[in-house]
Amino acid sequence: MEKKMLEIQEKIKNNIRLSREDGLYLYNSGDLLDLGELARWKKFQVSGRNVFFNVNRHINLTNICVSRCKFCAFGVDENGKGGPYLMSVDEAFDYGAAAVDYGITEFHIVSALHPHMPFDYYVDIVRRLHETFPDIHIQAFTAVEIFYFSQISGLSIREVLSALKAVGLGSMPGGGAEVFNDDIRQKLCPRKAMSDEWLEVHRIAHELGIKTNCTMLYGHIETIEDRINHFIRLRNLEDETPGFQAFIPLPFLPENTSLSHISRTSAIDDLKTIAISRLMLDNIDHIKAFWIMLGLPIAQIALDFGADDIDGTVVEERIMHAAGAPTEKGISKEKIIKLIKESGYIPTERDTLYKVIRAY
Ligand code: SF4
Numbered sequence: 001m002e003k004k005m006l007e008i009q010e011k012i013k014n015n016i017r018l019s020r021e022d023g024l025y026l027y028n029s030g031d032l033l034d035l036g037e038l039a040r041w042k043k044f045q046v047s048g049r050n051v052f053f054n055v056n057r058h059i060n061l062t063n064i065c066v067s068r069c070k071f072c073a074f075g076v077d078e079n080g081k082g083g084p085y086l087m088s089v090d091e092a093f094d095y096g097a098a099a100v101d102y103g104i105t106e107f108h109i110v111s112a113l114h115p116h117m118p119f120d121y122y123v124d125i126v127r128r129l130h131e132t133f134p135d136i137h138i139q140a141f142t143a144v145e146i147f148y149f150s151q152i153s154g155l156s157i158r159e160v161l162s163a164l165k166a167v168g169l170g171s172m173p174g175g176g177a178e179v180f181n182d183d184i185r186q187k188l189c190p191r192k193a194m195s196d197e198w199l200e201v202h203r204i205a206h207e208l209g210i211k212t213n214c215t216m217l218y219g220h221i222e223t224i225e226d227r228i229n230h231f232i233r234l235r236n237l238e239d240e241t242p243g244f245q246a247f248i249p250l251p252f253l254p255e256n257t258s259l260s261h262i263s264r265t266s267a268i269d270d271l272k273t274i275a276i277s278r279l280m281l282d283n284i285d286h287i288k289a290f291w292i293m294l295g296l297p298i299a300q301i302a303l304d305f306g307a308d309d310i311d312g313t314v315v316e317e318r319i320m321h322a323a324g325a326p327t328e329k330g331i332s333k334e335k336i337i338k339l340i341k342e343s344g345y346i347p348t349e350r351d352t353l354y355k356v357i358r359a360y
Contacts, residue, residue: 039275039306065112069189073256130168143201144176174213206243219265278306
């Protein structure tokens with residue numbers, strides 16, 4: 001091991017926080033296998049040999065979007081190509097209800113920014129699902145959506161979140177963080193929440209007792225410095241206002257986007273990003289290898305690079321698949337269990353808030 005790597009190892013074993021420079025070193029010079037070993041050690045401190053998964057139903061209410069981010073293959077114009085759709089409240093309810101017999105423990109609702117639907121539409125969907133299925137956790141609406149609801153309703157972010165919590169919102173997903181560099185956001189997604197706004201929504205959610213996740217979209221036009229800065233801003237927010245449950249690195253999938261000239265990230269980059277996020281985000285317990293975007297083979301290897309969660313057996317997912325995710329739209333619980341066992345870990349089904357339902 002190089003001297004710098006030994007210093008970093010020493011810090012990790014003594015629970016000393018890694019610096020910006022350490023993070024940059026790990027990306028630029030760190031040996032992949034040394035890095036994996038450190039991240040795996042850190043993961044064992046947090047969750048032992050458990051690897052978590054949950055069983056959820058993704059409900060994507062609409063793909064009609066006013067934002068039209070350059071990296072997105074899901075959002076379309078209202079009257080444009082790409083099969084614009086919008087679920088009614090009844091359709092969304094029926095779509096969620098149809099998965100209940102499958103044994104789901106979570107409705108996972110994420111959508112585009114629809115130009116006309118009022119905030120009440122979203123409140124009604126959460127209320128109906130929660131009233132009928134009170135035991136199924138509702139994880140819904142990214143910070144970008146919450147910020148948009150505030151704009152279309154005239155309510156403050158706190159009022160929007162409180163209204164949703166009152167009708168059954170249990171927690172928030174982590175999407176829309178992209179990368180915290182507003183110059184990049186101005187180029188790629190100028191019409192939606194900027195970095196400070198995204199962080200502010202999560203800060204308020206945490207203050208209201210709403211747990212959230214966080215993400216980073218990487219492998220587009222950002223630099224390694226941007227990635228490290230992103231980790232540090234998430235880490236700082238978690239220090240100030242705790243509430244992040246899991247970090248989910250999302251590799252950019254260029255297919256069907258207006259950035260299709262950019263190559264897909266390499267396996268090395270994906271594994272380094274998982275491992276470095278585990279080491280830099282020392283105050284966020286769970287690092288998720290989101291198999292839908294990473295692909296099952298890399299997600300499986302990521303379990304040896306610091307990831308302790310492999311997301312759900314998702315009953316159907318549209319957003320990543322619009323961008324050409326080559327994975328199945330949902331896989332069975334049996335397949336997830338087999339995949340985790342093959343890696344030498346204990347498949348552990350969890351609910352949304354990481355309460356263990358059953359270890360296999
Ligand atoms: S990433 Fe979200 S906000 Fe941006 S175009 Fe896609 S659906 Fe709309």
